[in-house]
Amino acid sequence: MKRVWVCGCVSVWAAFAACAADIELHGFGEYRYGERVEDQSLEGYRSLNELRLQGDALWYHDLFTVQLKGALIYDDVTAQRDDVDLETGEGFFDLRQANILVSPLSWMDLKVGRQVLTWGTGDLVFINDLFPKDWQSFFLGRDDEYLKVPSDALFVSVFPEFVNIDVAYTPRFDADRHITGERLSYWNGQAVVGQESVLLTDRPDDWFEDDEVAVRVYRTMGAFELALYGYHGYWKSPGGMDPDTGQWLFPGLAVYGASARGPLGNGIVYVETGYYDSFDDREGCDPFINNSEVRLLLGYEREIATDLTMGVQYFVERMLDHDEHVAALESKMAPTDTVRDEDRHTVTLRLTYLAMNQNLVLSCFARYSPNEDDGYVKPTATYKISDRWQATLGGSIFFGDDEHTFLSQFRDNNNVNGSVRFSF
């Protein structure tokens, strides 16, 4: 597969070179450094120490648009520096985009290849956006761009008169670049572990068999945007475990949801909901597979003072077979004291302040779960020194009392980080 990609890239580059006049070439070089501020016994004290050279080529043509974007990385912290894995992003090269967009009909767009896909309404809360995410990058403090993992997909959009329809077909399951213990320590069901206990997964990886389909049907009514969503594939991060092998699994998942977004008062209000059908264990009697869930998000954003914007969200995830799950664990003599509550409530707050003619952006995202009594704070400051130079300072701070809850398990990974970027 790697060879196919390399050949593809080379031929696209050759085509680019042939028509150099119509092509935009840009990119940046960046150095990023981060250090852990808490216990450093499970991972090293350096959370980040990397150089990145990212290139972005765009070819606009009347008949198509081709995009190619990739990064050469020297990552001083990782152990896997030499082996390039385009699926997991490991190694010295990360291919972010390699796609072609065509419009065969005036009411149809087709985009084929490696692309970043996003939809839905939440701010760092995703219900119907089941495209892969890189939580590791995000918590380590890399740029927000890297939270989204590219998908190798066919994306078809049709725009008939009354609705718009998007269909994303991913022929081979694209999992999240989830936390594994290699770079960030986590709760493995018994203890918080790190590099000495890297999570092993059994990922569905057969082409055209272990595939994913995501659909969105949307339209606007007045100033409101309404959407329906569907997804058929797998839990994107490990959502189950094989007790015999100890390997983590990606059980089957279907999601059906809806969202609405529009103006309210002097702000933007949105609501999104989804039913998560964990169809490999619909009754909830397998204690090692995620329950089905219902998720609901309410959000509101508005400017509260000049150049100061506030966004608040309430998010709830309800397990649909909590009692069965606890009973199943008991029947296996497994501990039940670390089972999560039936409902996990979360509130988030984001404040963004633009200062110095918008050259300094101060942003703070905070997330807190009142029933798990844990949370996460991510402050960032971005300063645009000039059109070419930019510097950032940021942090990732997890807090909570218990080792096993959703966010508190990452406490040892609390870090501060900074970067300098030169764009061309």
Added chain:
Amino acid sequence: MRIVLITGLAIGSLAASVMGQELDANAIVEKANRASYYAGKDGSAKVKMVMSDGRTREFAILRRNADEGMGQKFYVYFTAPADVRKMAYLVHKRPGGNDDRWLFLPALNLVKRIAPGDKRTSFVGSDFLYEDVSGRGLEEDTHELVETTETQYVIKNTPKDPGSVEFSSYTVWIDKESFLPRKAEYLDKNGTLSRRVVADKVETVQGYPTVVESYVEDLSAGTKTVNTFADVKLDIGLKDRLFTERFLRRPPREVTR
């Protein structure tokens, strides 16, 4: 009876002349608004902003007037510098209400809805304000014709809700012939001249007098932004469907050429 009639007529004509003057000021700003923001049915331009510290903003802009009424749609596609390149910005302007605004962030492939903001804040970090670019609602000020020179009308504008803006009043010099505003000067709450917007180069494009260079000076901060418009085209037949989420995610050829 005759007296009543005559008196009636007299009062009527007096009222008409007072009304006539008021109507003049309002008619002038109405025409100026149309000349500066509504030329043609639609249009496109490439814009470059240069700020006094050397920073730049370059973008292509598309505009389409609503078939009826004063509504408008704008599409802005940024080409430089790097931190905003490929971002796209969509505005559905609703006169008298809050504009609907969306921002497309290409790295995340994310279409973000933007909360209606203070319209008197900086447009993309320049000295231009959002309202300078999209136009200020005529109904938000009272307009007074303070002087008529040989070539220009001078209109003083006083906000009806002084608490909502940073200025106490502003004066606009409008060309009699083209109805294009050529200069606007803003007085702050102390009555000191604090801000100046000047349309210093005007060319006729397809029969429409069009500003091709303007600048704004923030006199209290001592900064300046120069705005140049290139490739101005009018009445190019832009379709309404360009101003939708589809084309936020995949910029149309009209802005990528």
